Amino acid sequence: MKDCCSHRINGLSRREAFGLIALGGGVSLLSTFAPSVARARGHTDMLLLTCMDYRLVDDTVTYMDGRGLRDKYDHVILAGASLGALNDKFPSWAPTFWSHLEVAITLHAIHKVMVIDHRDCGAYKVILGPESVDTPEKELATHTKELQTLRAEIKRRHEHLEVELGLMSLDGRVQDIA
Ligand SMILES: [Zn+2]
Numbered sequence: 001m002k003d004c005c006s007h008r009i010n011g012l013s014r015r016e017a018f019g020l021i022a023l024g025g026g027v028s029l030l031s032t033f034a035p036s037v038a039r040a041r042g043h044t045d046m047l048l049l050t051c052m053d054y055r056l057v058d059d060t061v062t063y064m065d066g067r068g069l070r071d072k073y074d075h076v077i078l079a080g081a082s083l084g085a086l087n088d089k090f091p092s093w094a095p096t097f098w099s100h101l102e103v104a105i106t107l108h109a110i111h112k113v114m115v116i117d118h119r120d121c122g123a124y125k126v127i128l129g130p131e132s133v134d135t136p137e138k139e140l141a142t143h144t145k146e147l148q149t150l151r152a153e154i155k156r157r158h159e160h161l162e163v164e165l166g167l168m169s170l171d172g173r174v175q176d177i178a
Contacts (some may be wrong), residue, residue, distance in 0.1 A: 040050040046112040047104040049097065051081045056118055059172030063116075073114070074104045080123030082115050082143070082150040082165075089127045098157070105158065113154055114159055117143045118168040140175075143167050147177050 008059070050060055050073040064073060078084030078093050085097040104110045123134050124142065133139040154163050165177035 004142050034172060044072050044074055044104075045110050046072065046114060046153055047076060047101060047110050049081050049085065049113065049115045050125065051077065051084070051116075051123060052077045052079050053118060053121065056172070057154045059168065060116065062172060063174055065169070068118055072101075074099045074108060074110065080121060080127060082146045083117070083121075083124055083127055085115075085155060086146070086175050087127050101158070103153070105161075111160065111162060112164065114164045114166070115147055115150060115166050116166045116174060117147055117171070118127050119143075120170055140167065144177050 026129070032120065046061075057083075061070075075126065076097060078097060079090075080087070084090070084093050084119065086094060101113065108135075119139055121133070121143075131138075131143045144167075147167070150163060151163040154161055166174040167177055168174045
């Protein structure tokens with residue numbers, strides 16, 4: 001597990017770097033370190049939307065690493081992922097998603113959105129009712145409908161964006177949704 005205090009910044013640990021700043025470098029040293037760290041990680045052209053479920057945080061990172069996308073995506077988290085971005089029960093979440101998408105477009109010129117829902121999602125049970133996902137087949141159909149609805153709305157608002165959809169199982173595997 002990564003220890004934040006041992007994380008290296010330009011050959012210095014974070015603690016050493018901030019120690020230097022405290023000793024007299026001030027803001028100029030901070031601004032010397034921070035941008036170089038960001039530049040060293042390249043850039044992103046994609047935003048990922050996932051659920052908040054604690055069980056799949058590491059699986060999501062592993063999946064994105066496996067796609068060659070480590071540190072190459074902005075990440076928005078809403079319970080229910082696609083359903084979180086479009087539902088009547090929590091109406092403030094949709095503006096949150098759309099404004100983050102606009103910030104990602106403005107700041108990072110993203111051209112792709114990836115939306116990954118997951119099986120056994122508590123948000124789906126809360127928002128749509130347990131019966132909406134009570135068999136694997138209904139679960140797939142319900143997620144597919146919500147994912148495709150969100151993709152259509154993303155394309156309606158930002159037609160230049162590519163949208164990729166997936167459904168993650170609890171073992172971390174992702175099924176592509178057309
Ligand atoms: Zn969930």
